[in-house]
Amino acid sequence: MTQIGEPLVYAAQTVVGQVRGHNEDALLCCPELALWAVADGMGGHLRGEVASALALQTLRTACAEGQDLVTAVHAANCAILAAAEGDADCRGMGTTLVAVRFSGADFEIVWVGDSRAYRVDADCIRYLSRDHSWVQSMIDAGEMSVEEARSHPQRNVIFQCLGRDHQVIEIGQARGSLGPHELLLLCSDGLTGELTDPQIQQVCASANSLDELVEQLIAQANQMGGRDNISCIVLGRASVEPVAAAQPRGFLSKLFKPLTK
Numbered sequence: 001m002t003q004i005g006e007p008l009v010y011a012a013q014t015v016v017g018q019v020r021g022h023n024e025d026a027l028l029c030c031p032e033l034a035l036w037a038v039a040d041g042m043g044g045h046l047r048g049e050v051a052s053a054l055a056l057q058t059l060r061t062a063c064a065e066g067q068d069l070v071t072a073v074h075a076a077n078c079a080i081l082a083a084a085e086g087d088a089d090c091r092g093m094g095t096t097l098v099a100v101r102f103s104g105a106d107f108e109i110v111w112v113g114d115s116r117a118y119r120v121d122a123d124c125i126r127y128l129s130r131d132h133s134w135v136q137s138m139i140d141a142g143e144m145s146v147e148e149a150r151s152h153p154q155r156n157v158i159f160q161c162l163g164r165d166h167q168v169i170e171i172g173q174a175r176g177s178l179g180p181h182e183l184l185l186l187c188s189d190g191l192t193g194e195l196t197d198p199q200i201q202q203v204c205a206s207a208n209s210l211d212e213l214v215e216q217l218i219a220q221a222n223q224m225g226g227r228d229n230i231s232c233i234v235l236g237r238a239s240v241e242p243v244a245a246a247q248p249r250g251f252l253s254k255l256f257k258p259l260t261k
Helices: 047-064 069-086 134-140 146-151 197-206 210-223
Strands: 008-015 025-030 035-042 094-103 106-112 116-120 125-127 172-177 183-187 230-237
Touching: 008 025, 008 210, 025 047, 025 230, 035 047, 035 183, 035 230, 047 069, 047 094, 069 094, 069 106, 094 116, 094 183, 106 116, 116 197, 125 197, 134 146, 183 197, 183 210, 197 210, 210 230
Parallel strands: none
Antiparallel strands: 008 230, 025 035, 035 094, 094 106, 106 172, 116 125, 116 183, 183 230
16 A cells, blocks of 8 residues: 555544443544544443454454454454353344554455445545445345335344354455545444434534534434434544635535645
């Protein structure tokens, strides 16, 4: 990958939401490894948060030891399975995961389950991940619309996660390069379950800072019900001079301007 020598900027937050009693989501923000991740745990009272925390701890350790992202995710899966074997209270716990690692502006994304990665600019939002879920399989088969999937009773049924039943996990992968006018968004389904993609894009286009963006995304998801834990990380390139603050548009157009040769 090309090293462009430019630092990344990011903001991250996780909250319990309006309904759940505790937070089973976990975040990893490790700029020294150019590594960020969101994990959404499951498996009963307090055990989901064990799975999500263990997954991210293992992911970080494996990457620090020089392993690639896919190998690190397999290591996280093995760590959760081993923990469940050693503690009856942890049996059945699992977690989804979405992670990104950067080299300059280039990135690799991996995911398992329905935590998502998006590329966002001032005009549109695009999936970088694809849910390992029953409703996504129905969408892919042309048997369900995206709108129908959002309210379907089985919308939370996923085919893949870390730590479940010694299954052979399917790890999604994507690569790309982040432009100076773009953001990368990692999030749990607590965000995407409450906000549509156009709603997420609108918030991204209008916010004036990354911190404000994260706060607004979570606030709006809570306002829409906050039925699950809500977590998100947003990343951008801090590579160019800020455009004059007098310009009337939001973060994506105001904070960055195009690179010039």
